Each structure stands twice: as structure tokens, then as C-alpha cells.
Amino acid sequence: MSPSSAFPLRHRTRGHHRHHLLLFISLLLSSSSFTSAAGDHDNLIHQTCKASSTTDPNINYTFCVNALQAAPASRCARLPRLGLLSLRLARDNATDTRCYIRQYMKSKAKVLDPRAKAALDDCLELYSDSIATLLEAMQDYRAKRFADVNVKVSSVIDGSDTCEDGFTEGGIASPLSRQNNFSFQLSAMVLSIVNKIQFH
Ligand SMILES: *[C@@H]1O[C@H](CO)[C@@H](O)[C@H](O)[C@H]1NC(C)=O
Ligand SMILES: *[C@@H]1O[C@H](CO)[C@@H](O)[C@H](O)[C@H]1NC(C)=O
Numbered sequence: 020m021s022p023s024s025a026f027p028l029r030h031r032t033r034g035h036h037r038h039h040l041l042l043f044i045s046l047l048l049s050s051s052s053f054t055s056a057a058g059d060h061d062n063l064i065h066q067t068c069k070a071s072s073t074t075d076p077n078i079n080y081t082f083c084v085n086a087l088q089a090a091p092a093s094r095c096a097r098l099p100r101l102g103l104l105s106l107r108l109a110r111d112n113a114t115d116t117r118c119y120i121r122q123y124m125k126s127k128a129k130v131l132d133p134r135a136k137a138a139l140d141d142c143l144e145l146y147s148d149s150i151a152t153l154l155e156a157m158q159d160y161r162a163k164r165f166a167d168v169n170v171k172v173s174s175v176i177d178g179s180d181t182c183e184d185g186f187t188e189g190g191i192a193s194p195l196s197r198q199n200n201f202s203f204q205l206s207a208m209v210l211s212i213v214n215k216i217q218f219h
């Protein structure tokens with residue numbers, strides 16, 4: 020993932036006018052099914068992930084559904100709640116990743132070459148920043164400051180890109196590919212849901 024590969028995503032999520040109509044139509048279609056039987060809310064997870072993965076090729080539909088279904092009390096959640104749940108998932112995941120990096124560095128302390136150590140140090144800092152940023156974004160989200168959520172969550176995506184690039188640019192196999200991928204996808208899910216809510 021290079022910084023340039025993240026650009027179209029940010030561009031798309033900030034310059035969303037072209038997608039206004041499309042999102043509006045898909046909301047109309049999906050909201051018609053919100054009202055009826057139980058089980059439709061579980062559908063909302065599928066619908067949301069389908070829409071997200073269609074608009075953003077970086078989001079894997081199966082990953083999205085699995086992540087949201089595993090979130091506590093997600094089954095009956097409506098869209099605004101799903102947005103908050105995905106923010107929480109992103110934050111918990113970043114917290115877990117920070118812990119993982121610390122443990123990894125400790126266990127490999129004797130064998131890490133200086134470039135790998137420097138890259139890991141950077142990632143540790145990036146994830147610490149991301150955790151703080153996601154906490155702020157959750158407050159913004161609750162206060163419906165969606166533009167701020169968008170900017171902050173985009174910076175978390177940049178963070179996962181920057182972390183990954185730190186290894187690839189040094190010609191080192193990244194030990195954090197999975198984690199960076201999770202962070203990227205969970206953040207992209209938040210952006211996608213926030214975009215949907217903004218046009219509600
Ligand atoms: C999507 O995610 C699922 C489960 O996480 C995985 O099995 C599948 O290979 C992924 N698909 C792609 C295209 O990455
Ligand atoms: C982070 O996300 C991945 C993929 O959904 C999941 O397997 C892992 O358990 C998550 N970790 C935390 C702490 O949520």
C-alpha cells in the first residue's frame with residue numbers, strides 16, 4: 020500500500036458529490052426494508068458491507084460482515100450505531116496492534132536489524148497516534164461532526180499505509196501486514212458508513 024493508493028479513497032470520500040445520487044438511491048432502496056420484520060437489521064450489516072465493498076475495493080465484504088457481526092449488540096443496530104461500532108472496532112484493533120508491536124519487539128530484541136527496529140518504532144508511534152485520534156473521532160461522531168470524523172479516520176488510514184511503507188521501502192518483509200490491513204479496512208468501513216449517514 021503506497022500513500023498514492025490511499026489517495027483515491029480520501030479523494031472519493033471528501034469529494035463525494037458525484038456519489039451523492041448513487042448513495043441517495045441506495046439509501047432509499049435499503050431503507051424501505053428497515054421497517055418490516057426482525058432479521059432485517061441483520062440484513063443491514065450485509066447491505067452496509069455490500070455497499071461499502073462495492074464503492075471501495077479496499078473493503079472485503081466477508082471481512083466487513085465478520086467484523087460487524089462479531090461486534091457486541093450489532094445484530095439489531097441501525098446505521099448510526101453501526102458507525103459507532105465500527106469506530107470502536109478500529110480503536111480496539113489499533114490498541115491490540117500497539118500491544119502486539121511491543122511484544123514483537125521485545126521477543127525479537129536480539130535479532131532485529133536496525134532498519135526493522137526503526138520501522139517498528141515508527142509503527143508504534145503511528146498506532147499510538149491512531150488510538151488517540153480514533154477516541155477523538157468517536158466524540159466527533161457522537162456530536163455528529165462527521166466532517167471531522169472523516170478527516171481523522173482518513174489520517175488513521177494514512178498511518179497504516181505509512182507503517183507498511185516503512186518496511187517495504189527498506190526492503191524488509193513487513194511483520195505487520197495483517198494488522199495494517201485490518202486497520203485500513205476497519206477505517207475504510209467507518210468512512211463508508213459516515214458517508215452514508217451524512218446524506219441521510
Ligand atoms: C476476504 O476476506 C475473507 C475472510 O476474511 C478471506 O477468506 C478472503 O480471501 C478475502 N478475499 C479477498 C479478495 O481478499
Ligand atoms: C482485529 O481485527 C481482526 C479482524 O477482524 C480480528 O481478527 C481481531 O480479533 C481484531 N482484534 C481486536 C482486538 O479487535
Ligand SMILES: *[C@@H]1O[C@H](CO)[C@@H](O)[C@H](O)[C@H]1NC(C)=O
Nearest residue numbers: 020077079199200201203204
Ligand atoms: C488486505 O488483504 C487482502 C487479502 O490479502 C487484500 O486482498 C487487500 O487488498 C488488502 N487490503 C489492503 C487495504 O491492503
